[in-house]
Each structure stands twice: as structure tokens, then as C-alpha cells.
Amino acid sequence: MKNKQVLLIEDNLELQTLISNFLQNYHHQCKAYSQPLEALEEFKKNHVNYAIVILDLGLPRMDGFDLFKKLKEIRNIPIIISTARDDIGNKIFGFELGADDYLAKPYEPRELVLRIDATLKRYQDDDEIQIGDLRIDLDKKRVFLDNQEIEFTKIESEIFFMFMNNINKVISREDIVNQTSLKNDTKNRTIDMHISNIRFKINDDSKEFKYIKSIWGIGYKFINDN
Secondary structure, three states, rough: OOOOEEEOOOHHHHHHHHHHHHHHHHEEEEEEEEEHHHHHHHHHHHHHHHOEEOOOOOOOOHHHHHHHHHHHHOOOOOOOEEOOOOHHHHHHHHHHOOOOEEOOOOOHHHHHHHHHHHHHOOOOOOEEEOOEEEEEOOOOOOOEOOOOEEOOHHHHHHHHHHHHHHOEEEEHHHHHHOOOHHHHOOOOOOOHHHHHHHHHHHHOOOOOOOOOEEEEOOEEEEEEEO
């Protein structure tokens, strides 16, 4: 499974360090917070960067269940509860709130990694994908770069999501014209302008491309090496 960004909220600093290091050894990036309000502020600003949250319940200044609700209000992100509250009442309440898993402490860090991987596999069919620095919501047709939503014009959006439906495939200029609003524009050369604008907005370069490769005499290919 490719590298994913984990938000860990755990006020036991020794355990926080142990989990963070273990996750990184298993190729998961991890950003950890001991204070729930700081974690909430971070999530408000950068929620699109995170794939999953590991949440302790016994936190200072805010109960973990209250933080759970606030996180879910911002984004419906998968959350695994990691807590010493191992009674059935808390487990039931956690799952009723929408927890994806519930791990009672103490547990082996390797088990947490397995639970994370299993949870993320269930979300693989989601309409949100990550390509390089771009986070793309295929359902809502929204694109984010460095946590900022990119504002495409109508035609730019049509071309970009045409690329998304044909990743790593060559798309001819004729297809771009016929399958977008450009079919109403007889000036085929305007494709170059729209592609140039898309490249600029996604921080791409035609000479040292990360995403859009020009195929001479044919059209373009959107590259995803993941």
C-alpha cells in the first residue's frame, strides 16, 4: 500500500513517539498531536492531506468523542479509536458515531498498522485520489494543490477530468475537441492555450513535465507513475 498521511492524536507522549516511529517504519507518514484543540486546528487547515485519523479518547481539555464529532463535521475521514476505554459501552458508542475500528490499549503497534491498512483498503474505491501533489475529487470534480482548491474554467475542467478518465493513455487533439465544449469552437489551436493554463494551475511545466506530456503530432498524455 502506498504511503499515506496519518493524523495521530495521543496525549501519552511516550506512546505517541512509539506509534509515530512504527508507522513511519511501515511507510506511513505521521503527524502527531497531544492537544486536541491543536490537532483540530491543523485538521481544519489541512484535512485534505490526511488519509486516516488515529484518535485517543482520554484527551486533555476535550473528550475524544467530542473531537471525533468535530473531525467528522469537517470531513468524513476514516477514524480508528485507540484508547484504554475497553468497556463495551464505549465501543458501541464509538461504532455508532462511525468509527472504522476500535483498538483497546495496550496493543502491539503492528496490529495498529494492520488495522490502518485494512481500513484504507475499504476506502480505495472512494472517488478521491492522490496524484503527486494533486488531490482530486472525481465525484465533485474538485482539484486541490497544496491544500488550495484550483479554480478551473469550464473547458479546463472538462479537459482535466477527461485526462483523469484516461490516465497514462494518449488523448488526441481531435478527441479533446469532440468530447468537450471545444467542439463548438472551430479554432482547434485554442487547445494549446487551455492546456497551458491547466499546466500553470497544477504547477506543471511542458519542458520538465510532472503530469501532462505532449505527444508530438497526436495530443497529450496525463502521467501517473504511482
